[in-house]
Amino acid sequence: MTERAKKYASSTDVARLAGVSQSAVSRTYKPGAKVSEETRSKVLKAAAELDYRPSLIPRIMLTHRSNLVAIVIGGMYNPFYAAVLERFTVGLQDAGNQVLLVHADSGHSLDAAIPKLASYRVDAIVSALAILSPRSADELARFKIPVVSFNTPVRNEWVSSVCCDNVGAARALADLMLTRGGRRFGCISGPTASPASDERLAGFRTGLAMRGIEDLVTATADFRYEGGREAALRLFAAPRHPDALFCANDLMALGAIDALRRDLGLRVPEDVMVAGFDDIPSAAWGAYELTTFLQDGRRMVDEALAILKTAATAHGPVGDVAVDVPARLIERRTTQREPA
Amino acid sequence: MTERAKKYASSTDVARLAGVSQSAVSRTYKPGAKVSEETRSKVLKAAAELDYRPSLIPRIMLTHRSNLVAIVIGGMYNPFYAAVLERFTVGLQDAGNQVLLVHADSGHSLDAAIPKLASYRVDAIVSALAILSPRSADELARFKIPVVSFNTPVRNEWVSSVCCDNVGAARALADLMLTRGGRRFGCISGPTASPASDERLAGFRTGLAMRGIEDLVTATADFRYEGGREAALRLFAAPRHPDALFCANDLMALGAIDALRRDLGLRVPEDVMVAGFDDIPSAAWGAYELTTFLQDGRRMVDEALAILKTAATAHGPVGDVAVDVPARLIERRTTQREPA
DNA sequence: TTGTAGGCGTTATCAA
């Protein structure tokens, strides 16, 4: 009856066929086992015949560890996050974990996903989501699952964060643009409620203020190329437009550049300087050569993995760690301008 | 002793605290249950106190279904595959599945990952890997796990495939380039042993041959921007270079365009026409406006999901299905040329 | 070295 649904052979099946006990089978597959050559070969023969693969599921019940780590992510359209996801996956696989991928594009869908993850008994969660609110973080903490928040500075007893120094970087960019002769400044930020974008905008504003500039025109977009393009068109509709534009990520910056050059007939960097954030591969492409900040994704992932490793061996909560990775300015052509 | 390792409360814990039987707890969490209001509230109260989340792990043992679907992928640097991964993830989540993400960048690492997946008792596997060999496919079939191969036309009893019509598309492109006045043809293909790239090259060659053109200079690259750029530099080192260049994917085409324009001072499309394959977002960017083929990732994913759904309800093998999705030509600026 | 027995956290069955 239930035979029909049965897909995998069990160790009991193998034992029966091999004419040994179930524990003999179990021992055959345990690294430091004490099994006679004879038993072992009988078992392996039967196992091959039945295509037996030991199941890890019962082990999860016994040990309370699944070796499953969930990665919650939204916006893989951004190559920076695609690369981060790939690095996490490789790193976790190398450490003997499996990755449970969860897509969430809003705080709401995140909340919906959490109980599922708890039901699968994941060992830890990585949130590479720009929208982890403190409230969601508290919700997460209730499940007593270690969490690493990537690029969103929330933390509590169970939640740690790995961020890059958005404020400092954006401030440094303000300096650079002033040095390069910028006079009127503009900024295209990400969606409201994106902490990373907020920090970048705030840092830019501070950097300008420190040099006595208070004027800053801004537009909001959605972190995508098209959004950046349209935001630039809006921002540059007025006759007295900026001559230095900071975009909260590279994709929007590339869209803005194309808007300026192709739709508005402006030269970059001669008429308008542009800078982005992330250093995605296309920022370096010959058609753009965009000045940007390298978010050191590799190092950020490594830091996150280190936190997870600690969490895996600890018995209690190991949250409240905050790692800040500096961003490195990569100056390319889009800000290379002789001061007027 | 083992208390220390115990992280989650079990239904037995809840039952004890609530003063009811374990089955009562189980029923409380079962949708169509018959529990008295009184019992239910006692249970929920105790559960809240203990932060209880029912575990899905035992259910996997009982039902032989994990609701886990593995996605094996390599090369998320290509936005086309990043988008495919995202669509798969969303689609599977909507269908009540969870996604196990596996990164594999070679046939070898794929082989290494398979037994792990079998141990986690995944219900199905999606291979979005350009390197699934028939041998690997047979290996997969041994585990009796339904497999959908994305863009690689292998199949057997347990393996189905969803591909796009690479040959037909590339042949149509040859026609177009001839119509636009192409005289000398070049092609930058992907790594050897990539079936998709092989088919595209073969189709292009066939299309040319049908119009009496046998000459075709080729170079091989790695599907990435930089690789395309370098391959173009090699291909155009000779004095008599192509005036029509087909690249096996968009990323390489964009690299080739920048090589032609910026390193070699050639005009695209006036001096050289260029076309790619995939229709990734950056192909449409203002700086390039690349002619390409839209691989309908959305539809391909939907077809794959449909196969998986069938597999989920069937009892035996459901492989050997082959779906072919047509590719649609998107002609943009890089082939817009007046015939000489 | 082997086999027997108990338990991990659920669900399903059956009797109360």
Place this chain on the structure above:
DNA sequence: TTGATAACGCCTACAA
């Protein structure tokens, strides 16, 4: 409506 009981597949004593 409830509670006891037997699985599911494996691991770990413990006894033979």
